[in-house]
Amino acid sequence: MSGPPNNAQPKPLAGSQLAITSIALALGTFMQVLDSTIANVSLPTIAGNLGASTDQGTWVITSFAVSNGVGVPLSGWLMGRFGIVRTFVISVLLFTAASLLCGIAWSLPSLILFRVFQGAVSGPMIPGSQALLISIFPPQRRGTALGIWSITTLVAPILGPILGGYISDNIHWGWIFLINVPIGLLAAFLCWTNLASRETPARKLPIDTIGLGLLVVWVGALQLMLDLGKDADWFESTHIVILAITAVVGGIAWVIWELTEEYPIVDISLFRGRNFALGTLTLCLGYAVFFANVLLLPLWLQTNIGYTATWAGLVAAPSGLVAVFITPPTARFLARTDARYVATVAFAAFAASYFLRANFTNDASFWDFVMPLLVQGIAMGTFFVTMVTISLDGIPPHKIPSASGISNFSRIVAGSFAASLTTTIWDRREALHQSRLAETSTAYSPVFQQAMERLQHLGFSDLQAVGAMTRSLLLQAYLLASVDLFWISGWASLVAMVLVWFTRRPKPQGGAPSAAAD
Numbered sequence: 001m002s003g004p005p006n007n008a009q010p011k012p013l014a015g016s017q018l019a020i021t022s023i024a025l026a027l028g029t030f031m032q033v034l035d036s037t038i039a040n041v042s043l044p045t046i047a048g049n050l051g052a053s054t055d056q057g058t059w060v061i062t063s064f065a066v067s068n069g070v071g072v073p074l075s076g077w078l079m080g081r082f083g084i085v086r087t088f089v090i091s092v093l094l095f096t097a098a099s100l101l102c103g104i105a106w107s108l109p110s111l112i113l114f115r116v117f118q119g120a121v122s123g124p125m126i127p128g129s130q131a132l133l134i135s136i137f138p139p140q141r142r143g144t145a146l147g148i149w150s151i152t153t154l155v156a157p158i159l160g161p162i163l164g165g166y167i168s169d170n171i172h173w174g175w176i177f178l179i180n181v182p183i184g185l186l187a188a189f190l191c192w193t194n195l196a197s198r199e200t201p202a203r204k205l206p207i208d209t210i211g212l213g214l215l216v217v218w219v220g221a222l223q224l225m226l227d228l229g230k231d232a233d234w235f236e237s238t239h240i241v242i243l244a245i246t247a248v249v250g251g252i253a254w255v256i257w258e259l260t261e262e263y264p265i266v267d268i269s270l271f272r273g274r275n276f277a278l279g280t281l282t283l284c285l286g287y288a289v290f291f292a293n294v295l296l297l298p299l300w301l302q303t304n305i306g307y308t309a310t311w312a313g314l315v316a317a318p319s320g321l322v323a324v325f326i327t328p329p330t331a332r333f334l335a336r337t338d339a340r341y342v343a344t345v346a347f348a349a350f351a352a353s354y355f356l357r358a359n360f361t362n363d364a365s366f367w368d369f370v371m372p373l374l375v376q377g378i379a380m381g382t383f384f385v386t387m388v389t390i391s392l393d394g395i396p397p398h399k400i401p402s403a404s405g406i407s408n409f410s411r412i413v414a415g416s417f418a419a420s421l422t423t424t425i426w427d428r429r430e431a432l433h434q435s436r437l438a439e440t441s442t443a444y445s446p447v448f449q450q451a452m453e454r455l456q457h458l459g460f461s462d463l464q465a466v467g468a469m470t471r472s473l474l475l476q477a478y479l480l481a482s483v484d485l486f487w488i489s490g491w492a493s494l495v496a497m498v499l500v501w502f503t504r505r506p507k508p509q510g511g512a513p514s515a516a517a518d
Contacts, residue, residue, distance in 0.1 A: 010198045012138040017194055021136055022145075024190035025129040026152045028092050031180050031187070032125040033156035035064065035099070035118065038164040038176045042309060044302055045168040050108040059227065061295070063112045064119040065416030066223045070216055071123025072409035073266045076402035077207055078124055079131075083199040084401060088128035089192045094121035096184030103178035127404035130388075132195065134400065147331025150385040155320055162317055165298075165309030211257050211265035218250030219413060226420035230427060266409070267402050270395070275503045279391030280407050282499045284414035286347065286383060289489045289496075291415035292422040293354065296485060299423075301369070304478045305362065315369045322377025330382050334389055339506050343386040347497035349379035354490035358483050362475050393506035422485065429481035437473050 013021055039046065039060050046060060078087045098118035105111035130149050137145040167175045225243040232240050258264040271277040294316075301307040301315065330342060356372035388407075395403045 010135070013136040013194070018136060020190060021194040022133065022148055024187045024194070025133050026148055027183055027187040028088065028125050028191070029129045029149060029152040030156050031092075031095065031099075031183055032068075032122045033152065034160050034163075035122075035177070035180065038160035039064075042164040042168040042173050042176055043299070045309060046111070046173050047108070049173060050105075050111065052108045059108075059112050060115055062223060062227055062416050062419055064115040065412055065419065066219060067116040067119030068122055068412050070219055070409075071120040072127065072405050072412060073123075073215065074212070075124040075127045075405035076267065077205060077263075077265060079128065079200070079401050080203050080205050081207075083202050084128055084131055085191070085195045085199045086202075087124045088132060089188050091121055091124040091128065092184050092188040092191070095125060096181055096188070098122075099177045099180035099184065103174040103176075103181075105174070123405075126408045127401055130404045131401040132191075135198070136195075144328075144331055147328050147385055150331070150388070151324055151327045155324060159320065160313075162310075162313035165311070165313035168309045170310075206263050208258075208261050208263055208265040211254065211261055214250055214254035214257060215265060218247050218254055221250060222247035223416060223420065226417055226424070230424040266406055267399070270399065270403050270406060273394055275393045275506060276391055276395065276403060276407075278499060278503045279387060279393075280410050282343075282496050282503075283387040283391060283407065284410050285492060285496045285499070286350065286387065287411045288414040288418035289354075289492045290350070290380075290383075292418040292485070293357075293489055295419050296422055296426065296482065297357075297369075300478065300482050304475050305364075311366070315366065316373055318370055319373035319377035319380065322374055323380035326378060326381025327385060331385050334385065339386045339389045340500050340503065342382050343390065343500045344497055346379045346383040346386060347493045347500070349375055350383070351490045351493035351497070353379060354486045354493060357486040358490070360479065360483065360486075362479050390500070390503050390506050393504070426478075426481050426485060429484045430477045433480040434473065434477035437477055 012018070043060065075087070082090075095118060098114055098121055101114040102111060102118060105114055133145040133149050163179070164176045167173065167179075221243045225240055225247060228243075229235075229237075229240050235241055235244070255268065258266050258268045271280070297315070298307075298309075298312040301312040302309060307315075334342060353372045353376035356375065360368070391407050392400060392403060
C-alpha cells in the first residue's frame with residue numbers, strides 16, 4: 001500500500017546521530033533475520049526437550065517464516081496509516097515481547113503459536129528499517145545505506161547457527177529467543193529518540209480485508225501442504241489434495257482481487273516494472289536456494305556426521321566474515337558500475353560453492369566443510385545489495401516501503417517453501433539411494449562379506465557387524481541425497497545468473513531515482 005508522494009523530505013542525519021540511528025535500525029533488521037535461522041541448528045535439541053520429532057520441530061522455522069511472509073505485505077498499509085517510525089518501533093517492541101514468550105514456551109504447540117505471533121508482528125521490521133536507512137542518508141550515499149542493511153541480513157544468518165548451537169549445547173535453548181529482549185528494547189528506544197521528529201504523515205486508508213484474508217488462505221494452505229505432504233504421502237492423501245486446490249484457487253483469486261482493488265494489500269502493479277519483477281524473481285530464487293542450504297548443512301552435520309550444534313554453527317562462521325569485509329566495498333563499487341556484473345559474480349560464487357559441496361564425503365574434515373562456505377561468503381557479500389539495487393531501480397521514493405515490503409514478502413515465502421521442499425526431497429532421495437545401495441549389499445555380495453569379516457576380526461559379533469554395516473549404508477544414503485541437493489542448488493544459481501541479464505541496467509546508487517520503472 002502506498003499513498004501519494006511526500007515531497008517535503010526531512011534532511012539527512014549526520015555525525016554521531018547518523019551512526020547511532022543506523023546501528024539501531026540495523027539491530028532491528030538483525031533480530032528479525034537472526035530469528036529466521038537461529039533455531040536451525042537447535043532443532044534436534046528443541047524437539048528432544050519438548051518431546052517431539054525433528055520433523056515436527058521444523059514447524060518452529062516454517063511457522064515463523066509463513067506468518068512473517070503474511071505480515072510483511074501489511075507493512076505498506078501500516079506505515080501509511082500510522083507513520084513509518086511509529087510502525088517500526090511498535091513492531092520491534094511486539095517482536096521483543098513475542099521473543100520473551102518463545103523463550104518460556106512449555107511445549108511444542110505453545111512454541112509454534114508464539115513463533116507465529118513473532119513472525120506476524122515482525123513484518124514491518126525489515127522494510128521499515130530499509131526505508132528509514134535510505135531516508136536518513138543523503139542521496140549520494142544511498143549505496144552506503146543499502147550496504148549497512150545488507151551486512152545485517154548477511155551476518156544474522158551466519159551468527160544465528162553459531163549462537164543457536166552454543167546456547168543449545170551449553171545453556172538452554174530458550175535463550176536463543178530471550179537474547180532478543182535487551183537488544184529489542186535498546187533498538188526501539190534509540191530509534192524513537194532519534195527518529196520521532198521525522199515521522200511521516202499518517203493517512204486514514206481503508207484496509208483490504210478481503211485481500212488479506214485471501215493471502216492468509218493461499219499462503220497458509222500452500223505451506224501446510226508442503227509441511228504435511230511428506231508424512232501424508234502427498235497427493236495420495238485427500239487432505240493434501242484439498243490444501244493444494246485451496247492454495248491454487250486462493251492464489252488466483254487473490255491476484256485478481258488485488259489487481260482490481262482500489263487500495264490493495266499488495267500493490268501488484270509494481271510488478272509491471274521489468275526490474276522489480278525480474279529482480280524480485282531472481283532474488284527469490286537465489287535466496288530460496290541459499291536458505292535451503294543454510295537449513296540442510298547443519299542438519300546433515302548433526303544427524304549424520306556427528307557434529308554438535310556448536311561445531312555445526314562454526315562451520316559457517318568464516319563465510320560470514322568474508323561477507324562482512326566484501327559488502328562495504330561492493331556498495332561503493334555499485335555507485336559507478338553496472339549492478340548486473342556484480343550480481344553475476346554473486347551467483348557464480350554461489351554456484352561454485354554448491355558444486356564444491358557436491359564433493360563432500362562422510363569422512364571430510366572441518367576445513368573441507370569450511371572451504372566451500374568461504375566461497376559462499378563472496379556470494380553473500382555481493383548478492384543482497386545488488387539484488388536490492390536492481391529491484392528498487394526506478395521505484396518512486398514514496399513507493400519504496402511498499403516495494404520493499406513486497407520484495408521481502410516474496411523472499412521470505414520463497415525461503416519458507418524451500419525449507420519444506422528441501423527436507424522432503426532430502427528424505428526421498430535418501431530412501432532412493434538406500435534402496436539402491438541395499439540391492440548391492442546383500443549377504444551374498446563379496447564386498448559385504450569382506451566387510452563383515454573385517455568387523456568380526458575387530459571383535460564385532462554377527463549382530464553388531466550387521467548393525468554397523470546398516471549404519472554405514474544409511475550414512476552413505478544421506479550423503480548421496482545431500483550431494484544431489486548440492487548439484488541442484490548449483491544449477492539453480494546458474495539459472496538465476498542468466499535471469500539477471502534480462503533486467504534493465506540500474507542507475508548508479510548516487511543518481512536520482514527515475515520516476516517510474518519501464
